[in-house]
Amino acid sequence: MASRTSTSAESSRLVARRTRADTAVVTGHSRAVLALIPVALLLVIGAGALMSASSVIALHENGDRMYLFNRHLMFIGIGVFALLITARVPYRLYERWAIPIFLLSLVALVTTLAIGKSIDGATRWVTIGGVSLQLSEFSKFATIVMLAAIFSRENKRFLRFRGVFIPVAFVFGSSGVLLLAQPDFGTVLIVAGAGFAVLIASKAPLRWVGAMMALGGVAGAFLAQSAPYRMQRILSFRDPLADPLGNGLQAVQSLVALGTGGLFGVGLGASRARWRFLPNAHNDFIFAIIGEEMGLVGSLAVVSLFLLFSLVGVQLALRIDDMFGRLLAIGLVAWISTQALVNIGGVAAILPISGVPLPFVSAGGSAMIANLAAVGVLINLSRTQRTES
Amino acid sequence: MADPQWRVPDVRVALVGVAIVFAWLWVGVSLYRVQVVESGQWAEYGAEQRVRSREIPAPRGTIYDRSGQAIAMSVAATDVIANPSEISDPAGVAQVLAPLLAMDVQDLETKLTGNAQYAMLTRRLDRVDALEIEKLMDDLDIRGVYFRDQPARVYPSEDFASQVVGFVQADTLEGLEGLERLYDAELAGTPGYQTDERDPYGNPILQGDSEIIPAVPGVDIRTTLDPGIQIAAQEALALAVEESSATAGWAVVLDVATGDVLAMATAPTFNLNDRTNVDRETFRNRVVTDQFEPGSTLKVLTIAAAIEEGIVTPDTEFTLPATLEIARKKYSDVGRKDERVMSVRDIVAKSSNVGTITVQQLLGNEKHWEYLNRIGLGRRTTSHIPGEVSGLLHPVKDWCDSVCGPSTGIGYRVNVTLLQMAAVFATVANDGVWIEPHVIDEEIFPDGTRTTFQPIERPVFSEETARTMRELLAGVVEGGTGRRAAVEGYRVGGKTGTTQKYLEAEGGYSDTAVVASFIGIAPIDNPRIVVAVVLDSPTGERIEGDRAVSLSYGGVSAAPVFAAIVKAAMHGLGVPPE
Numbered sequence: 001m002a003s004r005t006s007t008s009a010e011s012s013r014l015v016a017r018r019t020r021a022d023t024a025v026v027t028g029h030s031r032a033v034l035a036l037i038p039v040a041l042l043l044v045i046g047a048g049a050l051m052s053a054s055s056v057i058a059l060h061e062n063g064d065r066m067y068l069f070n071r072h073l074m075f076i077g078i079g080v081f082a083l084l085i086t087a088r089v090p091y092r093l094y095e096r097w098a099i100p101i102f103l104l105s106l107v108a109l110v111t112t113l114a115i116g117k118s119i120d121g122a123t124r125w126v127t128i129g130g131v132s133l134q135l136s137e138f139s140k141f142a143t144i145v146m147l148a149a150i151f152s153r154e155n156k157r158f159l160r161f162r163g164v165f166i167p168v169a170f171v172f173g174s175s176g177v178l179l180l181a182q183p184d185f186g187t188v189l190i191v192a193g194a195g196f197a198v199l200i201a202s203k204a205p206l207r208w209v210g211a212m213m214a215l216g217g218v219a220g221a222f223l224a225q226s227a228p229y230r231m232q233r234i235l236s237f238r239d240p241l242a243d244p245l246g247n248g249l250q251a252v253q254s255l256v257a258l259g260t261g262g263l264f265g266v267g268l269g270a271s272r273a274r275w276r277f278l279p280n281a282h283n284d285f286i287f288a289i290i291g292e293e294m295g296l297v298g299s300l301a302v303v304s305l306f307l308l309f310s311l312v313g314v315q316l317a318l319r320i321d322d323m324f325g326r327l328l329a330i331g332l333v334a335w336i337s338t339q340a341l342v343n344i345g346g347v348a349a350i351l352p353i354s355g356v357p358l359p360f361v362s363a364g365g366s367a368m369i370a371n372l373a374a375v376g377v378l379i380n381l382s383r384t385q386r387t388e389s
Numbered sequence: 390m391a392d393p394q395w396r397v398p399d400v401r402v403a404l405v406g407v408a409i410v411f412a413w414l415w416v417g418v419s420l421y422r423v424q425v426v427e428s429g430q431w432a433e434y435g436a437e438q439r440v441r442s443r444e445i446p447a448p449r450g451t452i453y454d455r456s457g458q459a460i461a462m463s464v465a466a467t468d469v470i471a472n473p474s475e476i477s478d479p480a481g482v483a484q485v486l487a488p489l490l491a492m493d494v495q496d497l498e499t500k501l502t503g504n505a506q507y508a509m510l511t512r513r514l515d516r517v518d519a520l521e522i523e524k525l526m527d528d529l530d531i532r533g534v535y536f537r538d539q540p541a542r543v544y545p546s547e548d549f550a551s552q553v554v555g556f557v558q559a560d561t562l563e564g565l566e567g568l569e570r571l572y573d574a575e576l577a578g579t580p581g582y583q584t585d586e587r588d589p590y591g592n593p594i595l596q597g598d599s600e601i602i603p604a605v606p607g608v609d610i611r612t613t614l615d616p617g618i619q620i621a622a623q624e625a626l627a628l629a630v631e632e633s634s635a636t637a638g639w640a641v642v643l644d645v646a647t648g649d650v651l652a653m654a655t656a657p658t659f660n661l662n663d664r665t666n667v668d669r670e671t672f673r674n675r676v677v678t679d680q681f682e683p684g685s686t687l688k689v690l691t692i693a694a695a696i697e698e699g700i701v702t703p704d705t706e707f708t709l710p711a712t713l714e715i716a717r718k719k720y721s722d723v724g725r726k727d728e729r730v731m732s733v734r735d736i737v738a739k740s741s742n743v744g745t746i747t748v749q750q751l752l753g754n755e756k757h758w759e760y761l762n763r764i765g766l767g768r769r770t771t772s773h774i775p776g777e778v779s780g781l782l783h784p785v786k787d788w789c790d791s792v793c794g795p796s797t798g799i800g801y802r803v804n805v806t807l808l809q810m811a812a813v814f815a816t817v818a819n820d821g822v823w824i825e826p827h828v829i830d831e832e833i834f835p836d837g838t839r840t841t842f843q844p845i846e847r848p849v850f851s852e853e854t855a856r857t858m859r860e861l862l863a864g865v866v867e868g869g870t871g872r873r874a875a876v877e878g879y880r881v882g883g884k885t886g887t888t889q890k891y892l893e894a895e896g897g898y899s900d901t902a903v904v905a906s907f908i909g910i911a912p913i914d915n916p917r918i919v920v921a922v923v924l925d926s927p928t929g930e931r932i933e934g935d936r937a938v939s940l941s942y943g944g945v946s947a948a949p950v951f952a953a954i955v956k957a958a959m960h961g962l963g964v965p966p967e
Binding site: 197200201202203206252255256257258259260261262263269270272273275276277291295296299300303306307310311314315317318326330333334337341344345348349350 | 399401402403404405406408409410412413415416417419420421423424425427428429430431432434435438439586588589590594596597
């Protein structure tokens with residue numbers, strides 16, 4: 001078994017040919033397709049909503065109402081290309097290169113802080129060769145890979161608290177501090193969500209996992225206390241109408257869009273929020289435009305697609321016998337899921353607004369490419385089979 | 390590969406899945422709350438922030454004279470407004486704009502400076518000028534200057550019947566005086582609204598809903614005023630006021646057959662388009678707002694009532710003492726110091742106090758009051774003339790037995806407006822039928838329908854009594870106190886009046902100030918108009934031939950005004966001279 005999966009290219013082709021008759025592998029492939037369906041639908045819904053949401057702002061800022069839409073299509077194209085590549089990269093390579101990958105991600109974050117450009121007070125973008133990149137997308141993947149690599153090893157040290165505490169504190173601490181320095185509160189949340197999903201799914205004792213989560217909460221509370229002003233801004237989502245033209249502006253306009261949509265929406269292309277009432281309507285707040293134009297029916301459809309994607313992903317993880325593969329899969333699923341939750345939660349004003357794009361839907365090249373690449377990794381993972389079969 | 394011992398338990402992977410499911414359920418419920426439960430309030434909030442409603446001003450109705458010429462009209466104009474917060478170079482903009490707006494550069498710069506959102510620069514600029522300035526602002530790329538169309542009120546004839554027409558507040562167009570005030574609601578019309586959707590920067594949302602509720606124009610009003618007669622009345626009055634140094638003078642001309650007010654003038658008058666430095670007193674339409682004791686002119690009613698009741702005829706003679714004493718009050722006649730036999734005709738012609746009181750006592754207070762009441766004294770007309778007062782006619786039960794009847798008989802103890810007195814004479818002219826005087830002929834509605842004013846009519850005395858009275862009044866002009874009222878080519882009749890002015894502030898009669906009046910009918914044989922003239926406190930003298938006559942007498946100061954107006958009116962109405 002072990003020899004079959006870790007040999008030369010020739011033998012893996014042999015394996016592939018032989019396993020095609022194997023039912024477990026067939027279900028693995030169909031599962032990959034199953035995961036692609038919600039992704040494809042989200043891409044379609046997203047592109048449609050973006051065409052509407054971006055037209056006004058693109059007309060004003062670029063003089064062409066299709067400008068942002070065309071860019072979006074281009075990024076989808078690049079993302080699909082990335083997906084096709086990562087689907088063919090054997091995921092075990094990530095385990096082997098976990099430490100260099102993680103260190104590279106830290107370098108990327110430091111680079112961002114050093115030479116990145118600031119937009120609205122956040123330093124998140126690095127321009128390389130005329131292309132703006134959000135390198136934190138890579139750090140999400142790297143953190144998941146790192147944690148999955150650590151906690152997939154057979155190691156009795158995890159039975160003691162410091163055996164869990166030290167690696168987690170190192171991984172979260174290093175990338176978390178660098179992300180908060182940007183500041184990118186949203187990505188910290190996503191990394192935490194994905195990381196803890198890896199921990200929960202690992203064999204590390206649950207009590208230590210729970211203790212780590214509690215520590216994370218304490219650290220968050222400490223940060224909040226140290227910057228009460230920022231905290232007040234972050235917590236303004238709980239009562240956006242208290243400051244509808246300041247801190248609460250985006251939340252109020254987002255709720256107006258969702259509420260205006262009602263049950264069935266105002267109709268495709270009929271959004272009013274996009275007429276510059278709702279800032280970032282085409283990227284961070286595109287879900288509000290979907291809710292406005294297609295109503296609760298449309299917004300629940302999007303929610304259902306993310307839920308479907310997550311469940312397919314979790315089931316995929318369950319089918320992977322290899323521990324790193326399983327943790328990597330659950331981490332990637334938790335990443336996409338957490339990011340979608342953080343985004344939609346912000347739009348629906350049940351979570352703070354943190355400026356993260358909605359996977360597969362929002363405008364934004366870095367996230368689109370990273371998310372589709374992550375799906376590619378999941379497809380690659382789905383090609384493995386359970387040892388028992 | 391991995392040791393089976395280290396294979397992750399499925400239940401912990403499933404735990405992640407369960408957490409994700411619950412998280413999404415929470416999101417779903419939240420979306421239901423926002424999009425269904427709270428949908429209405431958010432949608433309303435959204436509508437409020439993007440739906441803008443702009444008032445479309447309704448064109449204010451036009452006020453016409455009887456010939457259809459506009460006395461008051463609305464014209465297109467433009468307010469120029471600035472948003473100083475958008476103006477980066479107030480000094481430069483002020484340099485360009487000040488001469489165009491006829492403003493001081495320094496003042497304008499002050500207005501344009503600062504962070505305010507709104508500063509009114511000029512109201513009611515001519516629309517064409519405004520368009521040129523707007524184009525210039527565009528060409529020079531000057532931002533922050535805005536133009537808002539607002540109709541302006543214009544009075545083309547400037548001082549034509551100023552006190553009747555009244556005026557509006559220049560900015561709001563709210564009627565402040567005169568017909569503009571009384572008919573404000575009708576003239577104003579109903580503003581329309583243009584509702585559309587706007588983005589946060591105030592630009593129209595191209596796909597937004599829009600609705601226009603058009604403005605309903607105001608009602609046009611056609612007055613009964615005759616332009617020629619009105620102007621003649623104003624000019625004659627102005628001359629008389631100047632000659633006699635009267636504090637004011639006022640006159641009214643009635644069409645006897647219809648009750649139409651052909652002219653209603655008060656001097657001094659003022660320019661309706663420029664009321665700066667005009668004394669507020671000048672705004673009063675004294676023909677209806679100022680009450681006075683009419684004096685001799687009201688003797689006409691005393692005599693007419695007695696004739697109607699069959700108590701006297703024009704030829705009934707009385708032996709009149711030089712002085713008549715009633716309850717220690719002495720009545721005498723001007724220019725008569727001895728006992729004399731006088732006919733009713735003479736009494737009227739010479740305006741004899743003693744004679745009229747003698748007739749009044751034969752008539753009795755009850756009957757006398759009945760006629761005074763019936764002919765409309767002590768009551769406002771329903772004639773829709775702004776500011777009209779009722780005058781004062783005491784109920785007969787309040788009349789004392791001694792001097793009340795006699796005093797009332799010669800026109801004291803009763804307060805009248807000139808309009809009420811003109812209507813008394815019009816009743817004589819109109820064969821005894823009183824017609825409610827009025828300045829409104831018809832209201833013309835935006836849909837073209839019209840409502841014509843229907844005056845109340847009330848017979849007071851017979852045609853024959855009326856004719857008899859007209860003869861007596863002709864005598865006043867032909868051989869009595871009213872000679873200066875004569876008009877060449879036309880036989881006219883009328884009555885002079887001169888009363889000591891009652892000073893409210895002092896609670897008694899002035900020793901010097903008088904109210905001089907003349908009210909008459911022309912032509913007396915086939916009456917067309919009544920002209921009533923009052924001068925308040927005329928003084929001085931006029932040299933006639935080799936003697937000086939006091940202008941304090943109505944027959945001297947007011948009667949020529951009557952003559953001048955009648956002359957113009959006869960020409961204007963096309964009445965041929967005899």
